[in-house]
Amino acid sequence: MATIRDVARKADVHPSTVSRVFSGKASISTATRRRVLDAADSLGFQPNAIAVSLSTQKTKTIGMVVPHVFEGFFDDSFFPQLMRGMLDAAYQHEFRLIISGCQGHQDEISQIRQIMQSSQADGIVVMSSRLDVDTIERLLELDTPFVLVGHPPKKQFEAISWVDADNRLATRQAIEHLISLGHRKIAYVGGDPKTFTTRERQLAYEDVMNAAGLKINPKWIDYGYFDEPGGYTAVQRMKGLGSENPTAFYAANDLMAVGILRAASELGLRVPEDISVMGTNNSYLSQHTTPPLTTIQVPYAEIGKKAVDLLITQITHQDKAPSNYLEDCQLVVRASTGPVVQAHTRAQSERAQA
Amino acid sequence: MATIRDVARKADVHPSTVSRVFSGKASISTATRRRVLDAADSLGFQPNAIAVSLSTQKTKTIGMVVPHVFEGFFDDSFFPQLMRGMLDAAYQHEFRLIISGCQGHQDEISQIRQIMQSSQADGIVVMSSRLDVDTIERLLELDTPFVLVGHPPKKQFEAISWVDADNRLATRQAIEHLISLGHRKIAYVGGDPKTFTTRERQLAYEDVMNAAGLKINPKWIDYGYFDEPGGYTAVQRMKGLGSENPTAFYAANDLMAVGILRAASELGLRVPEDISVMGTNNSYLSQHTTPPLTTIQVPYAEIGKKAVDLLITQITHQDKAPSNYLEDCQLVVRASTGPVVQAHTRAQSERAQA
């Protein structure tokens, strides 16, 4: 590989001149520039990014740590869509992404430390599902730029940068949609109850129910940990409430909604005639279930893009104040939700069918 | 950030001794090692990876270029599963992945060049969908280690390393499954006819049909370019063949199979009673279509893992001969395929239903 010195020799200038031509931020006579560029061209010269990084203390690289041991992580649309947005933003700023695997939460922090302290990236996008107080404090200790994908757990951390979906608004839209269809007994199936997202959505659910003057049976609240069996089990646990049986289920992601559909089908409940089911994410999958899922479109690609944009401005203008973004979500109505059928009407129609 | 010099001062040794302690490949007295390690610990020292790379000419990083502008690329399970396998292998060897976006095929080559010539990676995994002669030649010109995900187009390139699914075997399994169910008129819906994969699968399709003594109507062969509308359109184009209408469709990915299901439903054809439909990939989606898709499991995670394993041994032992791997695929039988129904039987059953 040709170096700056080879080019200098060929163009008959000092190496520092070659450097100036390539760094772009110095005035060089047109004639010299031409000579240097020609020499570089004929040698196939390209500045060694590693040497530039060592010298400038900048890598033009964003770090990220991915829990490669969780297979389910790669089934959901979250990861690929986030990557798409991150790659898009990085590309526009001529940055690249450096990615490490990790075996779990402890290791995640340790990989982040390794990447940052060994100066392999100028900053890091953290998408841990466990953005707890402890995690944030360790990140702050590193004293390096980072942006969170998700919500920090406490008010006092509002001074750090993060990008999240507007979960409250999303859940609000979902529950209001169900209420507008006449549902009164609505179940909430969250993810991991320890995550901020799950708690926040639950609060929104309770708010909307209260605002509509609807009582919540505590049995209508359950957690499915974001996977298909979790949704399935939640329905199992809620059956047998008699007249308190929910007529609609809202799930915090599409996989759990798919589990709910399966459980409903096993119980002989028709969707949406007997119960309505909603998911969240508008994953590709949700278009192709039976029936297709009403869901909430969560703009993960935009979130990834904004996180990287934010991080890069933070890196390039160190004075930049941290900012927070809540991305709007959108209701996507498909066939899995419908008007509530009154108990006696339902009984009648069943008789008619028989 | 503490440097090797800070540690040396604190431990009262020469910087080169600190370096030796951390590089691990030199004999150091236990006492000295302790002193150095303690000093490093108290300073929070971690070797600067960039400086190490510049000095050793090794980055412990694998490059990869992703076409971030193709949205559909992120809907399929190919990318996330490949990433999972690559991260897994890289993690085990203590390597990281450096990823750049690209806007299309031309740009892909140019990004690969940039990463390699600027010494940001020790080697690269190339997963271009267009592994044509020209592309391969340009890669060879770079004179840097690479491994292909997919098949090189010509025999003369067998001397380079690649990992691919055994597409011939996969298609063979699919078509034989359909034949074993009694189908005789089987349609083949490939991806992009310019890709090697598509041509190879088509050959396998023709082989199996010939071996079974079945004639192929040229109208049964079409290309859906790997997306849902492509599958849908293929069915549209094949209708109206009268007694030559296919009774089974094999599609080269699940998305196209979903398009076929939609077209079938619109034409009032029941699956699998009237026609059988098969996909490829065993994507998460394929479990949840109506009916669930019979498909071929393609081990993308294993392919990604093997590609990185191969690349890393190539990087670490330069003498290593290039190798090729064909990964086995597996038939996954679900409800979208069934025994062929004879025309007169079908007519009878229709009459019976009316």
Place this chain on the structure above:
DNA sequence: CTGAAAGCGCTTACAG
């Protein structure tokens, strides 16, 4: 506009 020199933070052959 251009050159000469010091420095970024490591590694490693050479001595001892």
Place this chain on the structure above:
DNA sequence: CTGAAAGCGCTTACAG
């Protein structure tokens, strides 16, 4: 086992 020095390929303040 340890030190002193040169080098990896750049950048950039300092002169002129």
